[in-house]
Amino acid sequence: MSLISVRDLSVAFGGTRVLEDVSFDIAEGEVLGVVGESGSGKSMTALAIMGLLPMGGTAAGRIDFEGRDVLALPEREMQRLRGARMAMIFQEPMASLNPVLTVGEQIAEVLRRHRGLDRRAAHAEAIALLKLVEIAAAERRVDEYPHQLSGGMRQRAMIAIALACRPRLLIADEPTTALDATVQAGILDLLRGLRRELGMAVLLITHDLGVVSDICERVVVMYAGRVAETGPAAAIFDGPAHPYTRALLAAIPRLEGPIGALPAIDGVVPAPADFPSGCRFAPRCAHARPACDAAPPPLRALPSGTAAACIRAEEIA
Amino acid sequence: MLRYAAGRLLAALPVLLIVSLLSFGIVWIVPGDVAAEMAGPTATAEELARLRERLGLTRPWHEQLVGWYGALLQGDLGESILLRQGVAAAIVERLPVTLSLTFTALAIAFVAGTALGTLAAVRAGKAADRAAMGTALIGFSIPDFWLGLVFVYVFAVVLGWLPTGGYVPFATDPLGWARSMLLPAATLALAQMGLFARMTRAAMLEVLQQDYIRTARAKGMPGWIVVGKHALRNALIPVVTVAGIACGVLLGGAVVIESVFSLPGVGRLIVGAIQRRDYPVIQGGLLLTATIFVLVNLVVDLLYATLDPRIRHGRR
Numbered sequence: 001m002s003l004i005s006v007r008d009l010s011v012a013f014g015g016t017r018v019l020e021d022v023s024f025d026i027a028e029g030e031v032l033g034v035v036g037e038s039g040s041g042k043s044m045t046a047l048a049i050m051g052l053l054p055m056g057g058t059a060a061g062r063i064d065f066e067g068r069d070v071l072a073l074p075e076r077e078m079q080r081l082r083g084a085r086m087a088m089i090f091q092e093p094m095a096s097l098n099p100v101l102t103v104g105e106q107i108a109e110v111l112r113r114h115r116g117l118d119r120r121a122a123h124a125e126a127i128a129l130l131k132l133v134e135i136a137a138a139e140r141r142v143d144e145y146p147h148q149l150s151g152g153m154r155q156r157a158m159i160a161i162a163l164a165c166r167p168r169l170l171i172a173d174e175p176t177t178a179l180d181a182t183v184q185a186g187i188l189d190l191l192r193g194l195r196r197e198l199g200m201a202v203l204l205i206t207h208d209l210g211v212v213s214d215i216c217e218r219v220v221v222m223y224a225g226r227v228a229e230t231g232p233a234a235a236i237f238d239g240p241a242h243p244y245t246r247a248l249l250a251a252i253p254r255l256e257g258p259i260g261a262l263p264a265i266d267g268v269v270p271a272p273a274d275f276p277s278g279c280r281f282a283p284r285c286a287h288a289r290p291a292c293d294a295a296p297p298p299l300r301a302l303p304s305g306t307a308a309a310c311i312r313a314e315e316i317a
Numbered sequence: 318m319l320r321y322a323a324g325r326l327l328a329a330l331p332v333l334l335i336v337s338l339l340s341f342g343i344v345w346i347v348p349g350d351v352a353a354e355m356a357g358p359t360a361t362a363e364e365l366a367r368l369r370e371r372l373g374l375t376r377p378w379h380e381q382l383v384g385w386y387g388a389l390l391q392g393d394l395g396e397s398i399l400l401r402q403g404v405a406a407a408i409v410e411r412l413p414v415t416l417s418l419t420f421t422a423l424a425i426a427f428v429a430g431t432a433l434g435t436l437a438a439v440r441a442g443k444a445a446d447r448a449a450m451g452t453a454l455i456g457f458s459i460p461d462f463w464l465g466l467v468f469v470y471v472f473a474v475v476l477g478w479l480p481t482g483g484y485v486p487f488a489t490d491p492l493g494w495a496r497s498m499l500l501p502a503a504t505l506a507l508a509q510m511g512l513f514a515r516m517t518r519a520a521m522l523e524v525l526q527q528d529y530i531r532t533a534r535a536k537g538m539p540g541w542i543v544v545g546k547h548a549l550r551n552a553l554i555p556v557v558t559v560a561g562i563a564c565g566v567l568l569g570g571a572v573v574i575e576s577v578f579s580l581p582g583v584g585r586l587i588v589g590a591i592q593r594r595d596y597p598v599i600q601g602g603l604l605l606t607a608t609i610f611v612l613v614n615l616v617v618d619l620l621y622a623t624l625d626p627r628i629r630h631g632r633r
Contacts, residue, residue, distance in 0.1 A: 079539055
């Protein structure tokens, strides 16, 4: 049975639907990668799961987490899940930590709230958590403020906060995007190791397909608020069926082979108010036909092992 | 932190020096003969000469300056001509009244203002926001002397809950002190409360947009901890800065309020001295008011560093 099952999730702000018919499952201990350009709805999906949509946003559909529909849970119940059963880390580690509270206090607070530890025990556990995320001199760092830490250390501290209560699901929203390349590798190694050690499921949002091939077992490719393609990571990389997935893969720079122009996808993701009525990728797609504009194509299982939302998937393969 | 505190203290010294120079210079700045003005039109030449001698006006200015600082360092602010009392003693006698009034008003304004501003920000755009900001605007716009008279009429004359005026020292009767302070301090506080409320609302609205507020919610913190701990501590940083300025305004406003509630404070002492051209008292009062203002802002700077660790560590 899956840990979390998202069914026909849609998110709207007023009359504007930014997310439509998003469905996927994550099994216990599985790492699911969600990829797509900026504006494809990756973060909105994550925030909907956490019940943290920005003001004015409403979610419809079902999100079953450990057997309960979190969209139907009252806020008080959600507060008990957040930080305890499901946790989230964000893109900007500097902006995501409170500048006027020590790192230790920001970790200890979660322990006191969800695990009922007293002040001393929480402080000691905070040090243990900083050691778990491999921060050197944790005894000293625990009483420091975010501005005294480097970017990589801040993201490690964020991970320590997220893991404080050993959540079953960790949502990581572009956790390495704001960091230097060498630091990125360290954070990813850490996440990989911790996930093995703690056996938690991870929803990893990224636009970096290299990261996906590195640590994800399954992948959801999103475009303009809908799922374009989904399947096991190996199948997606070996036999991408959706033109958008193929274009994304073609845009990865390769170290081997001749140096040539890097193929880019022309145009940008449309704003939610301008989403086309048919296939949303059609205006940027080289294989588009008039039929593509008729209706949004449903996800179809394909022989290659993935499911893609493209009516011409077999023809162009 | 200690280095920061020492730095702020050193920076305050030149201000105090300038203020003391200004206080000294008042006698030179006023047009005409200070002694003649003080003694009045009926004074004889002999009386004028005696007064000049007493004020030290017969000596050259540099000797007077040295004498002024020499006395100042010993806490001697000269003699009041009309009170027949040392200026320092006269001020010390009345200082508790003014300080009680000012700081009670500051406390009321700060607590009520930040509470009102926080409420408005959390309920931004809703009825509670409009009600809170309406209250702030009313507080802002009502003249304090008029409000003081209304308060006296309603709470003292009609309802009889509180005294109409007068001062009870804290040491003799704490409850009586609180009762004597409540009306004047509330009157004085109202305008500044409006200021604090508007500042807090603006700062709070900005802070509530920050990523770390989302983090706090993602940690499962209940709303009152997110607002009261994570947001408020950040939002208070700019508000505390304004508290220093508000304190100066309150000190000035205390002069009027002391008259309305017949409180024997420094404000009334200075007003009386100005009317009767009692220059030593004016000099001492100016020096004292400015010193309090400088000290309050020193405290504000230290508070600022306590709230914001980035300042404590010399960043930003």
